[in-house]
Amino acid sequence: MFEMKAFNRKLLGGFALLLALVPAGCSLLPTEEEPIPPPLIKPAEEQYDTVKVATGTIERYFQGTATFVSRSSSQVYFTQSGGRLVKLHAKVGETVKKGQLLAELDHGDLELRTSLQRLAVEKAEIELKRSREGGDPNDIRMREIDLESAKLTLNALEEQIVRNRLTSPIDGIVTYVSDIQPGQTVNAYQAIYSIADPNQVQLTYEAQNTSDIIAVQPGMQAEITYQKEKYTGTVLQTPSSAPLSGDEAERERNARKLILQTDAKGEIGQFADFKIFLERKENVIVIPRSGLRTYLDRKYVQVIDGERRKEVDVEVGIMTSTEVEIRRGLEEGQEVILNN
Secondary structure, eight states: OHHHHHHHHHHHHHHHHHHHHSOTTOOSSOOOOOOOOOOOOOOOOOOOOEEEOEEEEEEEEEEEEEEEEESSEEEEEOSSSSOBEEEEOOOTTOEEOTTOEEEEEOOTTHHHHHHHHHHHHHHHHHHHHHHHHHTOHHHHHHHHHHHHHHHHHHHHHHHHHHHTEEEOSSSEEEEEEOOOOTTOBOOTTOEEEEEEOTTSEEEEEEOSSGGGGTTOOTTOEEEEEETTEEEEEEEEEOTTTOOOOSOHHHHHHHTTEEEEEESOOOOTTOEEEEEEEEEEEEEEEEEEGGGOEEETTEEEEEEEETTEEEEEEOEEEEEOSSEEEEEESOOTTOEEEOOO
């Protein structure tokens, strides 16, 4: 027991000596390291697609592709019914000369009777000459009557031949030919041909729906592009100014048709692109359509204001598919944020 106590005293003494040898501030246990603060991360700046407000020109227009047609066209037809068609001599697209034969009816023996009547006129002239040599006034008058009668008959026969033949009234291009077939009976004033003057052309356009061209009015200016060249044009006819017609099909066409006058010298049947300017303003504030925002009846834009974005109510004017006029709310130099 005594030995155990002596051992414990020695052990405690040794521990005390060890503590005395440890330098102040030191410990036998490892010290914890202080945590390293996380690095400061600067938040990324928000990126915007913006455009600077500036003045410019804005145009709202209707565009399409029109066809060159003649503004001077002649309908060719027979003036009497009952004749039978023998032949059509011209086709669509063919160039014809004034007086050129286009179609003819069956003459029957008309040409033979006309030739015989020419002989009758010649005979009457000879007999009148012989009678005048005889000097009998009554006989002379009878021969004069015979000659006059023969001439009237000849004129009637020759006019009948003319009425049975259709000729072109002008130099031009055939733009229409009736589908009547040889042997069929013709009707008086039924259009057989349409001949167009190629030196007098205009542009026509037919819309799919009347509503597409409701804003177009006569007198509006147009820009014509023909064979990559620019020309000026003017609207001559719209559905609202089309002439009245008793033909239902023609009324339907006129309800969708525009006619434009132009200084472009296109050939009949060729095409040209056009723009009809409905509205145009210069030196006004114009921004991309993507910069305009709407909510119910509200129209506004977002602008850069220092380091933040700001909403500004605006009043708009002309609007196109890509641009919008700002009448009030923006000033030149401001930066408008575009919709992404």
